[in-house]
Amino acid sequence: MRLPTDFYKIWAFAARSFLVNRRNVFAIFEMLFWPGVAIFSVGLLTRFLQLDPETVTFILIGAVSMNTIQIAQLDLSYALLYSVWAKSLKHEFMAPVGLTHILLGAGLVGLIRGFAVFVLMGFLCMWLFDMDLGPPGTWGLIIFLAGMFMNAGIIGALVLALVLRFGQRAEVAAWAFSYLMLLLCGLYYPVSILPPGVRELAQIIPLTYFLEYFRHFYGFPAPSPHPLLYGFSQSVVYLCLCYALVQYTLRAAKQRGTLLRLSE
Amino acid sequence: MEPAIFAEAISKSFKTGFFGPRKQVLQEVNLEVAPGAIFGILGPNGAGKTTFISILATLLRPDAGQARVLGLDAVKDAGRLRERVNLAASGAHFLWCLTVEENLKFYGRLYGLGGQALATKVGELLDLFDLQPQRRVTFERLSTGLKQRLALAKALINTPELLFLDEPTTGLDPEMARHIREEILRLNRETGLTILLTTHNLREAEMLCGEVAFLKEGRLLARGTMPQLQERLGLGDRLSLFFRDGVPDLDFARLPGVLTYNLQEQRVDLRVDRAEERLAAILEAVSRSASRVVQVRLREVDLAEIYHEITH
Numbered sequence: 001m002r003l004p005t006d007f008y009k010i011w012a013f014a015a016r017s018f019l020v021n022r023r024n025v026f027a028i029f030e031m032l033f034w035p036g037v038a039i040f041s042v043g044l045l046t047r048f049l050q051l052d053p054e055t056v057t058f059i060l061i062g063a064v065s066m067n068t069i070q071i072a073q074l075d076l077s078y079a080l081l082y083s084v085w086a087k088s089l090k091h092e093f094m095a096p097v098g099l100t101h102i103l104l105g106a107g108l109v110g111l112i113r114g115f116a117v118f119v120l121m122g123f124l125c126m127w128l129f130d131m132d133l134g135p136p137g138t139w140g141l142i143i144f145l146a147g148m149f150m151n152a153g154i155i156g157a158l159v160l161a162l163v164l165r166f167g168q169r170a171e172v173a174a175w176a177f178s179y180l181m182l183l184l185c186g187l188y189y190p191v192s193i194l195p196p197g198v199r200e201l202a203q204i205i206p207l208t209y210f211l212e213y214f215r216h217f218y219g220f221p222a223p224s225p226h227p228l229l230y231g232f233s234q235s236v237v238y239l240c241l242c243y244a245l246v247q248y249t250l251r252a253a254k255q256r257g258t259l260l261r262l263s264e
Numbered sequence: 265m266e267p268a269i270f271a272e273a274i275s276k277s278f279k280t281g282f283f284g285p286r287k288q289v290l291q292e293v294n295l296e297v298a299p300g301a302i303f304g305i306l307g308p309n310g311a312g313k314t315t316f317i318s319i320l321a322t323l324l325r326p327d328a329g330q331a332r333v334l335g336l337d338a339v340k341d342a343g344r345l346r347e348r349v350n351l352a353a354s355g356a357h358f359l360w361c362l363t364v365e366e367n368l369k370f371y372g373r374l375y376g377l378g379g380q381a382l383a384t385k386v387g388e389l390l391d392l393f394d395l396q397p398q399r400r401v402t403f404e405r406l407s408t409g410l411k412q413r414l415a416l417a418k419a420l421i422n423t424p425e426l427l428f429l430d431e432p433t434t435g436l437d438p439e440m441a442r443h444i445r446e447e448i449l450r451l452n453r454e455t456g457l458t459i460l461l462t463t464h465n466l467r468e469a470e471m472l473c474g475e476v477a478f479l480k481e482g483r484l485l486a487r488g489t490m491p492q493l494q495e496r497l498g499l500g501d502r503l504s505l506f507f508r509d510g511v512p513d514l515d516f517a518r519l520p521g522v523l524t525y526n527l528q529e530q531r532v533d534l535r536v537d538r539a540e541e542r543l544a545a546i547l548e549a550v551s552r553s554a555s556r557v558v559q560v561r562l563r564e565v566d567l568a569e570i571y572h573e574i575t576h
Contacts, residue, residue, distance in 0.1 A: 005376035007378070008376050008378035008382075009374055011378070012371075015369075015373070016362070016370050019366060020362075023361045082359060083359075085360075086357055086358060086359040090353075091357075091358070091371065091418065094323060095346060095374035095375055095422075096343055096344075096346040096374075097374050255324075256278070256279070257315070257324055263353075
């Protein structure tokens with residue numbers, strides 16, 4: 001990395017994501033509408049079922065995580081999808097930029113948007129459904145957010161690899177991956193109720209541990225002895241693997257001519 | 265002096281479908297381009313022009329062979345090479361919702377420009393390509409010609425030493441195409457920029473390129489200056505003159521621009537370099553003879569004919 005040259009390269013992707021988000025009414029929609037729908041529908045359901053406050057928090061934190069991760073990973077996935085849609089991919093890779101620039105630049109905007117969604121949904125939950133974000137404390141929240149953003153990074157990087165391999169067809173993966181992961185990691189329920197086999201799959205998803213960690217502040221004991229250790233170490237391993245995978249698919253794309261096909 | 269481009273035995277094939285056979289797109293292509301030259305690669309669609317240029321531009325890896333561009337290996341030193349080259353292609357495509365200025369700034373940053381240096385460079389390019397009035401217009405609202413000008417402006421954002429132009433005037437109206445060609449010539453003259461351009465327009469190659477090479481089915485068939493190739497291959501427009509009273513006794517070879525000729529009973533078929541420009545002079549010379557011209561047929565030289573000439 002050579003500062004400030006590298007800073008400008010990272011900023012290029014961040015500024016582009018920011019401009020596209022600002023001009024795209026659906027990007028605002030993504031941030032407000034779907035998270036809003038999720039909170040209201042899940043929150044009203046908990047009210048109808050007359051659940052106790054701890055269980056309400058247990059479920060609502062699932063809804064908050066799902067939307068935060070979804071929004072944060074989208075910016076990363078869009079980093080290349082914008083170029084694919086614009087058919088400008090070859091111009092981006094013609095420039096002396098590396099994956100690190102793309103991931104950090106687009107990831108920065110994802111982080112900001114994800115954080116905004118988290119704050120917005122947190123307030124909605126506290127205001128409308130009496131969810132209490134106090135027990136975890138500031139550090140608990142920061143650690144939970146860091147875990148969610150790492151998971152968003154893993155999904156985003158996986159989608160980038162798929163975009164480089166399959167082009168626009170991978171668009172659907174941007175959504176599907178996160179839903180699949182969220183289904184397995186015990187979003188609205190403890191992973192202990194998952195059927196055998198699937199339960200083991202949940203153990204290899206780092207978000208499972210971050211949810212366990214956060215929920216233990218509300219009296220739900222974490223089944224794993226060291227959820228943060230498992231969560232962070234798995235996240236780091238997956239992030240490294242995903243980075244290597246994207247590097248590999250980029251090299252393969254240059255071999256197969258995918259970069260050119262996606263620019264036509 | 266080290267050549268700006270040195271390609272040796274470049275081969276490339278692509279898989280057709282998941283289980284399909286491989287299609288050979290380039291077959292042992294060799295090429296050397298001197299620094300400061302405008303070199304043209306001519307060929308029909310599917311000849312392998314874009315594949316070749318993409319290998320040199322580090323967007324594709326060759327299956328075999330070696331490509332050195334500006335003294336750097338196009339595979340091993342791709343990162344360093346990309347800082348010194350750039351590319352503009354036909355059918356300019358950039359992010360639709362960014363303005364002309366924002367698109368240029370985006371690419372400028374990708375090349376490590378920022379702050380005042382970026383602002384100055386973008387301003388210069390907007391002036392150079394007469395894009396100042398459209399600086400705040402989004403890409404999707406630009407005309408085809410303006411999009412192409414933006415593509416050229418983008419290609420100069422890093423002040424490259426070598427520029428790849430992949431059919432830069434395809435799809436443009438004749439006036440805009442002429443304007444772009446003049447810009448390319450001016451850039452080369454004023455900055456000494458080496459340009460490798462692909463085209464299937466012979467006139468364009470003639471106007472811009474000091475030297476050209478013909479690519480067909482992945483093989484480089486012939487290379488040289490346009491006059492050399494015209495002379496060697498007898499390239500030229502086909503002009504047929506039909507006479508009422510038989511072909512007059514004229515030395516057709518001495519008529520302006522005539523490369524070759526073929527006498528028939530009532531007509532003469534001439535191969536003429538830029539026949540459109542020389543038609544008046546030819547007709548004037550012929551009209552001095554006793555036989556009257558009753559019909560004139562002019563057909564511009566096309567690449568298919570040239571390939572036929574080269575391959576047979």
